[in-house]
Amino acid sequence: QAAWCELPSRVLLVLTSQRGVQMYDADGSTMVFWHALDVPELPAAHSVFARGIAAAGGRFICVGTSFGAVLVFDIPPKGSNVTLSEVLEQHRDPITDIAAEQGQAPDGAGDLVTADDCGTLCLWSSGEEFTLLGKIPGSGCTCSSVALWNGIVAAGYGNGQIRLWEAGSGRIRAQLGAHARWIYALDLAPLTGKLLSAAEDSFVHVWKLSRDRDTDDIEVQHCHAECVTDTQVCGARFCDPAGDTFAVTGYDLSEILCY
Amino acid sequence: MSARTLPLLFLNLGGEMLYILDQRLRAQSIPGEKARKDEWTDVDRKRVMNDIISTMFNRKFMEELFKPQDLYSKKALRTVYDRLAHASIMRLNQASMDKLYDLMTMAFKYQVLLCPRPRDILLVTYNHLDAIKDFISDSPGILNQVDETFRRLIETYNPLSDGEFQLIRQTLLIFFQDMHIRVSIFLKDKVQNSNGRFVLPISGPVPWGTEVPGLIRIFNHKGVEVKRAEFTTAGNYVTPQREGSFELYGDRVLKLGTNMYSVTRPVETHMSGSSKNLASQAKENIAPNPLAKEELNFLARLLGGLDIQKPAGGESGFRLNLFTTDEEEEHAAQTRPEELSYKVINIEATQEPARRAELSRILGELDVAEPRPGSAGKGEDLLALMDGL
Numbered sequence: 234q235a236a237w238c239e240l241p242s243r244v245l246l247v248l249t250s251q252r253g254v255q256m257y258d259a260d261g262s263t264m265v266f267w268h269a270l271d272v273p274e275l276p277a278a279h280s281v282f283a284r285g286i287a288a289a290g291g292r293f294i295c296v297g298t299s300f301g302a303v304l305v306f307d308i309p310p311k312g313s314n315v316t317l318s319e320v321l322e323q324h325r326d327p328i329t330d331i332a333a334e335q336g337q338a339p340d341g342a343g344d345l346v347t348a349d350d351c352g353t354l355c356l357w358s359s360g361e362e363f364t365l366l367g368k369i370p371g372s373g374c375t376c377s378s379v380a381l382w383n384g385i386v387a388a389g390y391g392n393g394q395i396r397l398w399e400a401g402s403g404r405i406r407a408q409l410g411a412h413a414r415w416i417y418a419l420d421l422a423p424l425t426g427k428l429l430s431a432a433e434d435s436f437v438h439v440w441k442l443s444r445d446r447d448t449d450d451i452e453v454q455h456c457h458a459e460c461v462t463d464t465q466v467c468g469a470r471f472c473d474p475a476g477d478t479f480a481v482t483g484y485d486l487s488e489i490l491c492y
Numbered sequence: 493m494s495a496r497t498l499p500l501l502f503l504n505l506g507g508e509m510l511y512i513l514d515q516r517l518r519a520q521s522i523p524g525e526k527a528r529k530d531e532w533t534d535v536d537r538k539r540v541m542n543d544i545i546s547t548m549f550n551r552k553f554m555e556e557l558f559k560p561q562d563l564y565s566k567k568a569l570r571t572v573y574d575r576l577a578h579a580s581i582m583r584l585n586q587a588s589m590d591k592l593y594d595l596m597t598m599a600f601k602y603q604v605l606l607c608p609r610p611r612d613i614l615l616v617t618y619n620h621l622d623a624i625k626d627f628i629s630d631s632p633g634i635l636n637q638v639d640e641t642f643r644r645l646i647e648t649y650n651p652l653s654d655g656e657f658q659l660i661r662q663t664l665l666i667f668f669q670d671m672h673i674r675v676s677i678f679l680k681d682k683v684q685n686s687n688g689r690f691v692l693p694i695s696g697p698v699p700w701g702t703e704v705p706g707l708i709r710i711f712n713h714k715g716v717e718v719k720r721a722e723f724t725t726a727g728n729y730v731t732p733q734r735e736g737s738f739e740l741y742g743d744r745v746l747k748l749g750t751n752m753y754s755v756t757r758p759v760e761t762h763m764s765g766s767s768k769n770l771a772s773q774a775k776e777n778i779a780p781n782p783l784a785k786e787e788l789n790f791l792a793r794l795l796g797g798l799d800i801q802k803p804a805g806g807e808s809g810f811r812l813n814l815f816t817t818d819e820e821e822e823h824a825a826q827t828r829p830e831e832l833s834y835k836v837i838n839i840e841a842t843q844e845p846a847r848r849a850e851l852s853r854i855l856g857e858l859d860v861a862e863p864r865p866g867s868a869g870k871g872e873d874l875l876a877l878m879d880g881l
Contacts (some may be wrong), residue, residue, distance in 0.1 A: 276495035326653070350655030413699070413704070458726070484665055
């Protein structure tokens with residue numbers, strides 16, 4: 234996986250693989266840091282890899298692993314003195330995705346969500362020591378992608394469903410029969426609350442999330458559907474914070490399609 | 493990437509290979525009494541199928557296969573199938589072998605791509621195994637071997653999670669990435685476009701466990717459903733009727749992995765060599781010793797496990813042609829685009845002393861049937877084979 238991690242002081246490009254985690258300068262010219270995973274001599278039945286990347290708390294970069302552990306790295310404002318600050322061990326299944334709060338979290342809602350192969354979601358509050366605020370148990374269906382906005386967790390699952398959870402209480406607030414196949418990517422546009430979902434069924438959907446601060450009602454509407462003919466969509470991202478444009482990648486596709 | 497992918501890759505590709513060989517052998521076979529010495533009969537066809545299947549499901553081979561390991565390179569895997577296809581009295585020219593491998597790989601790529609759930613790859617595998625059991629239904633010994641492997645698959649794979657299957661699926665898709673060989677039967681059935689890409693339908697039954705897209709349900713903070721809304725898309729999905737069976741016997745429901753060839757439908761491929769990606773692929777692995785030591789030992793074991801029947805009196809023996817005529821086969825060999833050539837590795841067992849020792853040791857431990865001296869034609873060779881049983 235590859236992700237830009239925006240911190241107040243710097244932007245790092247983080248890559249995860251079967252070997253571990255690599256962090257590069259924003260222009261890709263220097264490798265700032267490299268963390269190797271414990272890879273066994275001979276291949277074992279259980280795969281080893283790092284997966285799930287997010288910047289949190291203005292100071293940390295969190296990366297998930299196939300062991301279920303989440304590595305928290307403390308990033309200095311300059312230089313390569315990155316340290317492993319903490320290892321969060323609440324998940325028992327391989328981590329699939331991690332997301333940080335992109336809007337304004339209500340009190341007690343936390344600013345980080347981690348997801349795993351079993352569908353379990355953990356909500357955290359970042360800091361010198363991360364605190365587990367809540368856990369939403371999975372039902373066995375993989376949560377492949379997750380986003381967090383204004384205390385709403387948007388989770389995409391392997392059975393094509395999107396669920397919206399309230400981060401503070403851990404309650405389910407919406408269930409969307411969104412896709413007919415495995416959801417590969419979710420992205421959120423923080424200025425408008427637009428949610429992008431992309432799956433193997435060739436479809437990309439744009440949704441609009443909203444949260445009423447007074448009534449605490451959470452609403453979601455379907456805005457647009459796009460079919461990328463004969464393509465299993467593997468990646469989708471908004472290109473701007475308002476969600477006016479988005480880009481899509483797919484299996485066997487050497488192009489990036491922009492909408 | 494998943495280290496549990498190789499058995500699935502090997503068995504499914506093997507299954508496709510058997511479908512194709514069976515179809516070609518049937519198409520080219522002559523009724524027993526009328527056949528000349530060098531023509532195929534039903535007895536020959538069954539013999540070939542039995543030999544290949546029993547080699548494929550050889551116990552030692554299977555044990556090696558099921559060990560957690562990375563996927564072989566395309567070249568190394570191709571060499572394994574080359575050996576497998578020659579496990580019997582049948583011979584294939586390079587052009588026919590190339591075509592066979594193209595068909596096998598594109599067929600399985602299609603099946604992996606279209607699997608509704610990642611776990612359905614198992615149903616595809618079971619479909620192949622069900623058909624293989626049918627091919628050797630009157631050979632209880634080989635049937636036992638296949639059933640043993642079947643049970644091993646069930647034991648190893650049935651308990652895996654969706655996430656692990658998705659990883660296996662991704663490993664397979666990476667292996668097949670950028671392969672766009674056009675297959676006649678796919679083009680005719682409109683499952684493949686003229687640019688080589690597969691058609692992904694946006695209609696039909698949704699995977700088991702998925703709901704038909706279109707419904708939005710909103711809950712209040714007490715968990716009570718307060719609103720429903722619908723949205724529409726171009727897709728036209730329906731609910732599936734039932735789930736396929738993952739047991740040793742059962743209705744798999746899924747059609748992917750069943751035999752799509754029949755005697756009347758010829759199997760052709762078109763070479764589309766214009767892709768840029770293929771050109772870059774061909775540049776890799778030109779190193780003189782592309783096989784890693786481990787892979788060579790694995791193949792050596794496979795070689796060692798074979799009863800090497802050399803067709804007496806020269807190489808042609810009982811040749812199977814995957815094309816309609818010999819001229820077509822010749823033409824295909826000459827016009828195959830450079831970037832699509834498999835550059836099959838010829839293992840020079842005599843090159844390195846260490847390797848030679850290893851191979852000799854393995855061969856020495858096994859009985860290798862000596863080719864009967866003086867046998868000149870197919871009839872005598874068959875007799876010789878039967879005498880040796």
